[in-house]
Amino acid sequence: MQLRDIHDVDRKLIQDILAIDELVYASDFRGTYEEVSERFRANRDMFILLYDDDKIIGYLCLFPIKAELYEKIVRSDRMYDSDIPGSMIERYTPGERYKLFMISVAIHPDYQNQGHSGKIIQGFYSYMLKKQKDNIHIDSILAISVSKPGERFLGKLRFAPLKEIKSGISLHELIIDETFYSMAAGETDGTI
Template identity: 25%
Template sequence: MPGLNIRSAKASDLDRCFEIERVAYAGDEGATKEKILTRINTYPEGFIVIENNKEVIGFINSGATHKVELSDEAFKELIGHDATGKHIVIMSVVIHPDYQGQSYTSLLMKHFIETMTKLQKAEIYLICQTELVKMYEKYGFDYLGKSDSDHGGLSWHEMSLNLLSK
């Protein structure tokens, strides 16, 4: 799509990313500004934004690890993150509500998967709500089951994408 750019996040994206997280997620589901800044500064190669010619319109952020525990709340602050880890844990996939329904998630996900493949990561993990399971299956994610996480007081499902078979 013309006028779009996908790139690693920078500290200057913090306010816009926090705004997107705040308006797109319900209740306590969204990350704090401090967590977002930690994610940008700690693992910029795992924090990818999509922008149009005016502003950042969405992003994916993640951490890398050698051992995956999807219900581990501390990992959302990148405690246990190791950039050399072969497993990626996605924490947010989000498009600002003004731009949803225009295939931006698809562009962002495809770019993210390609980036993680180039970084020679083995697998991508995430947790999502029930209504998003089928969407992630379209990108090749396998359903692992109901998650023990109760992040934001919500019910979650675990999924993974094996990058070694791509």
């Protein structure tokens, strides 16, 4: 297994990601090809991908969002992929501050319960350390869990619950500070 930092995700890869989503997420929590493509065009640095040889078996997707969307997510009692258009996503610029949204994490069912979520966590820490090294300041990350395994995954990353949106669905936030970066550096060597 290996992680790859992908900046040139093509149509097939987006389709492969959506195929995994179809296996692990209910239809209400899956984006369409058009929605994922629009977000990807807004910021190409949004995927941490896990491969088995040349086959994608898991991923984590997160991106910087505009303050308006951050406030909408925090205030809202509903959030779906379709609520996040590409126009609400920012591009990274060194020296600037950002709040991120982690929209999804998924591992193909054939690869679940084999320790692969730990590899995605390491990839996440490497991603964040690289942003810090590149002088990109991240203040916090929002995420919504739609399942107990998702909630446990966010707990491993030290996200704190903010509120329950509805039964089984909750909003979480991870505050990014020097304590986070110290912990992340201890969990990985900083490479993907």
